[in-house]
Amino acid sequence: MAFQTGHRRGQVWDDVQALNTIIHNTRFNLTGKSEREFELAFMSSVNANADSINGQIMPQVDKDSTVRRKYLFGKMHRPELTINDEGIAIEITYL
8 A cells, every 4th residue: 555645735735734733733731531532622623723624524523424434554444533525534542
């Protein structure tokens, strides 16, 4: 399996740059004891900056939208957050 460089322009690329800024501005230095607490902290940051994202934000905890499972690295994953259905998928893991 190999990755190919995609086009670095358009609304999806703008969303990637906006998410990168949100990730860098989110405080993850929390006293959380579970992955769920970090997921909620990140999703609240994304929702607070929703105006800078072009696509539809679809978090796993939202009852109005469904996050479909994606095949990645040889396994099926259900990401915590997606931007559009076939756009960006974000998986948060607590180590």
